[in-house]
Structures are given as structure tokens and as C-alpha cells.
Amino acid sequence: xxxxxxxxxxxxxxxxxxxxxxxxxxxxxxxxxxxxxxxxxxxxxxxxxxxxxxxxxxxxxxxxxxxxxxxxxxxxxxxxxxxxxxxxxxxxxxxxxxxxxxxxxxxxxxxxxxxxxxxxxxxxxxxxxxxxxxxxxxxxxxxxxxxxxxxxxxxxxxxxxxxxxxxxxxxxxxxxxxxxxxxxxxxxxxxxxxxxxxxxxxxxxxxxxxxxxxxxxxxxxxxxxxxxxxxxxxxxxxxxxxx
Amino acid sequence: xxxxxxxxxxxxxxxxxxxxxxxxxxxxxxxxxxxxxxxxxxxxxxxxxxxxxxxxxxxxxxxxxxxxxxxxxxxxxxxxxxxxxxxxxxxxxxxxxxxxxxxxxxxxxxxxxxxxxxxxxxxxxxxxxxxxxxxxxxxxxxxxxxxxxxxxxxxxxxxxxxxxxxxxxxxxxxxxxxxxxxxxxxxxxxxxxxxxxxxxxxxxxxxxxxxxxxxxxxxxxxxxxxxxxxxxxxxxxxxxxxx
DNA sequence: CGAGCCGTTGAGGGGATTCAAGCTCAGTGG
DNA sequence: CCACTGAGCTTGAATCCCCTCAACGGCTCG
Numbered sequence: 001x002x003x004x005x006x007x008x009x010x011x012x013x014x015x016x017x018x019x020x021x022x023x024x025x026x027x028x029x030x031x032x033x034x035x036x037x038x039x040x041x042x043x044x045x046x047x048x049x050x051x052x053x054x055x056x057x058x059x060x061x062x063x064x065x066x067x068x069x070x071x072x073x074x075x076x077x078x079x080x081x082x083x084x085x086x087x088x089x090x091x092x093x094x095x096x097x098x099x100x101x102x103x104x105x106x107x108x109x110x111x112x113x114x115x116x117x118x119x120x121x122x123x124x125x126x127x128x129x130x131x132x133x134x135x136x137x138x139x140x141x142x143x144x145x146x147x148x149x150x151x152x153x154x155x156x157x158x159x160x161x162x163x164x165x166x167x168x169x170x171x172x173x174x175x176x177x178x179x180x181x182x183x184x185x186x187x188x189x190x191x192x193x194x195x196x197x198x199x200x201x202x203x204x205x206x207x208x209x210x211x212x213x214x215x216x217x218x219x220x221x222x223x224x225x226x227x228x229x230x231x232x233x234x235x236x237x238x239x240x241x242x243x
Numbered sequence: 244x245x246x247x248x249x250x251x252x253x254x255x256x257x258x259x260x261x262x263x264x265x266x267x268x269x270x271x272x273x274x275x276x277x278x279x280x281x282x283x284x285x286x287x288x289x290x291x292x293x294x295x296x297x298x299x300x301x302x303x304x305x306x307x308x309x310x311x312x313x314x315x316x317x318x319x320x321x322x323x324x325x326x327x328x329x330x331x332x333x334x335x336x337x338x339x340x341x342x343x344x345x346x347x348x349x350x351x352x353x354x355x356x357x358x359x360x361x362x363x364x365x366x367x368x369x370x371x372x373x374x375x376x377x378x379x380x381x382x383x384x385x386x387x388x389x390x391x392x393x394x395x396x397x398x399x400x401x402x403x404x405x406x407x408x409x410x411x412x413x414x415x416x417x418x419x420x421x422x423x424x425x426x427x428x429x430x431x432x433x434x435x436x437x438x439x440x441x442x443x444x445x446x447x448x449x450x451x452x453x454x455x456x457x458x459x460x461x462x463x464x465x466x467x468x469x470x471x472x473x474x475x476x477x478x479x480x481x482x483x484x485x486x
Numbered sequence: 487c488g489a490g491c492c493g494t495t496g497a498g499g500g501g502a503t504t505c506a507a508g509c510t511c512a513g514t515g516g
Numbered sequence: 517c518c519a520c521t522g523a524g525c526t527t528g529a530a531t532c533c534c535c536t537c538a539a540c541g542g543c544t545c546g
Contacts, residue, residue, distance in 0.1 A: 076396070078397075078400050080400050080401055080404065080405075081401060081413075081479075081483050082404075082405055082409065082483040082484075083483065083484075084404075086399065086400040088396040088399045088400055089396070089399075099385075099389070100389050102385065103382070103385060103386055105389070108389070108392070108393050109396060138381050139346070141385065142346060142385065143346055145385060145388035145389065146343050146346060146348070146388065149351070149388065149391055149392045149395060150351050152392060152395040152396050153319070153321065153331040153332070153351065153352060153395050154321075155399055156329065156331045156332075156398055156399045156403060157323050157331055158323055158324060160399060160403035160404075160441065161323065161325075161327075161403075161441040162325055163501075163502095164501080164502070166325065170324075189525090190524075190526090191524080198403065198404040199502075199503085200502070200503055200504075201524090201525090202502090202503080202504085202525090202527085203501095203502060203503075205524095205525060205526055205527085206502095206526080208526095209525090209527085221510095222511095222524085236324075239325070240324050240325040241325075406533075406534095407533080407534070432493090433492075433493065434492080442534075442535085443534075443535050443536075444492095445493090445494080445495085445534095445536085446533095446534060448492095448493060448495085449494080449495080451493095451494095452494070452495085464543085465492085465543095
């Protein structure tokens, strides 16, 4: 409790707001429930704001809560046997994270805010209570688990193989998706990029520099960029078809 | 338990056997059910034998069945945007695969037998029917989903980073776990190793050759090896602490 | 017996890492 | 106000790990 709440409380204000008119409700876990049910469900749920770098939860902690991402990007990281950090996937708006809390298990990995993030903290008990009456919730939970699984597998397939250029392009493409329709995306510090893509941060910097020279990216301080989606798609396509 | 499957039929003999006295029952999905329930559950389930290289199911296929692995090793592979195969995780004895069938979705990736494999084909309807009466089954399904997720993330963390030597050692260690207590393990053809670890097959061959010279492995034809677990653990430990 | 597949090994080249230096920018304190 | 510091980004040069290309041997099978 302390481990989770302590960093969160100082992080930002808890916004009292009804789940029923949540802007991400349709994309979120409770999107499958009726309005009345959501109203009851909302009791016990709290909205939390996190700054970049702050943890949503710690690996191994038996937390009792799962979270819906309302805004921002969250990364999942673990420490390898070799002792270095490795990022295994990302979650964005509408994503459900920390589901394993429902199983009385410790969290499988560390969840950390990449950007400024807003999450809804949903105590395990709330879900358990609802699930008895609402069979659709079970199905929705399974669906969420499956999409987490697919996200993890896709990360392996697309972001861990090929040249450094290909991997960086893939990452940027994914970040552009997470950013929604806007062309302004969050671009990680080079060191984080290295941890995500398993390359030296200097290499990440070189590739980004190259993309900038090709007008695919225009980087801003401290961690943003504007992407030319057409050029990006084109570069990715070229990269994928030669080799 | 019944006896047939169209695409799988040619693969091998179907063994008529009761689910209640299945040797892997305690590790399998229905391990959480009582004996009487298992007996009823078994109707509609069929056991299938597959040879190395044969598919359990195809990516995208809307199958209507999930599977429990009774024996052998199954790999999950997908085709990347760049057009090459990539293996994203393995499943062994007791593992549940193809769960996404429960969600009316196509299978997320291709499941292929690595070794000779025995699986139990469980029609979606069987699980759905049981789940109504048996709330523990829901929990067990979620638990399975979570372990698939963790297997995928661990694959990313441990098998896609570091030197080729470290990756091969990690793979061998995992194969040794899947092999159970025996020191004789399945060792993939070098080309498969390359697809698993994202390296050229010649490189895989070189590393295996090195391990053989270090007496960590003794390879057999066509796809087996005897491992010295002590030396393997030692080599891994050394590898993980320098760098 | 030749064809084909798989595994091994060598030589050479290239892409990524490593080691370094120089840069900008924020924050700090004289 | 400005020197100082440290963190993050960039770029260069040298090294090395791994890939590519190639040749060869063992085995299976038609």
C-alpha cells in the first residue's frame, strides 16, 4: 500500500469524476458495462496523475489494484538476468495494466510513466464484485489479456530484429500511433531508446540524426518530435523490402 | 474424449483415453476441476499426435478450439512486416495454447510442433459450458493468460539481447527446463535457432560448436543434445556478470 | 550415384559498439 | 551577471562482433 500510494499521492491531484462520463470509457475496461452499472463501479476508483519517470507500480508488489490508462504512455520494464533494464512493451490511452493483481500475484514487471500520465486506479475488489453480476466483464478481461499478449509478441517480432535503422523506424511508427491523430509525438531520450531497442544510445542518436536529415522527423526539446507520416511510412516500406 | 480432427488426422494416431487419469491433468487447464466434472468435460476433447514441423493451428484461423500440450515443445511464430519469420515464445508440457479461440478471434500466431508433440484439442464450447458452473475455471483461464504473457515478455528480455553467445546459452537453458529432469534435450536445427534468436544460422552453429568444445553440450543427430547442467549454469553466470 | 539438406568452418567486409571529445542547456552559487 | 557543473545529445575514430559469401563433408533419399 505504501509502496504504491506514496509515490502516487505526491505525484498529482486525484480528480473526483464520475466513471460514467469518462472520456475514455468506451475504450476502457468498463466500456462494456451499462451506465448504471458503471456508476456503481466507479466507487473506489480514483484518478491519478503521474509525471514522466514515476512508477505506476513496482515489479513483484502485490498491489490489489489494476489501472486504466486515461492519457499518456506507460512502459513495462524488467531487469534481465544479466542485470540490465529491458523494456518489453508500451501501453497507451485506453490500455488496461496490472491485471495480474486479480490473481493475487505480484506485478510481473515495473510500470513507469513515459510521458505525463493519467491512470484510473481500480481496486481488485471492485472488479471482483462486478464480475459476479456481469458475465461480459470476464470476457472483456480475457480480451484485454489477449491484447497485452499480442502487444508483447509484436514487440518481440518487430522491435528486436533487423538493423538499428529498422528498429528505430518501427519504434517511431508505434509512438506515432500512440500519439493519436496529432503529428507531434513523444520521442524518448536516447538512453531510453537504447533500452527499448537494445542498442547503444549513441547509435540511437545517430539514427535519429539521420531521420532528421531525411525530413522524417523534426525533434523538439526535451522529448518531442513532429513526424512526417508519409515519409515515415515510405521509409519503413523501403526498409522492409530490401533484405 | 473422442477421436478425430480433419487437418490433424493425417498427423498421427488419436489416443482414446479418459481426461480423469491424464498424466498431465494436474498441470493442465482442467486440473482445477473435480474428478466428476473432468469426466463430463472430457466429452468432445480429443488427443492428437503431431510430428516435428506440423502445425497445431494457423495464424488468423478462427478455429473454435484451444489446446493443452501433453508432451513435447510447441513454438509460436509470426511473420514480421519485413517478411521474415520470428519465433516469439515456446510452450511445453502442461501449457495452454490457442486460448484466443474463446474470444471468437483468429489465432494470433502460428503454433508449430518442434518435437513430436501430443496435444488435447478442447472445443471452445466445452470450456464455455463448464465455465458457467465452475467459477474457478475463469480464474484458471486468466492465470494461463498471464503466464503466456509473462513467457512472451521474458522471451523479449532474455533471448533478444546481449551477445550471440549469451542468447544461445539462454535458449539452451530454457530448453533444458522444458526437457524436465532428463539431461537429454531437444536442440533445434541451426536455422531454427537463427529464427528464434535473430542471428545467422552460421553464427548459431559456431556458438554451438564452441559450447561443445567447452563440454557444456554434446550434440546428437538429428536434433538432440545432452547438457551438463552444472557447466551450463556456470557459463551463463559468467556471461551475465561480465558486461 | 548424384541431388539436396544440414552442419561446420574459413575469409572478408560491414554495421554496431566503444571510447572520446565537444556541444547545448538548466540549475546553482559566487 | 557569469563561471561552474552535470546531464543529455551529437559526432568522430578505432575496434570488434557478427553477417555474408563460399567451400566442404556427412547423411538421406530417390
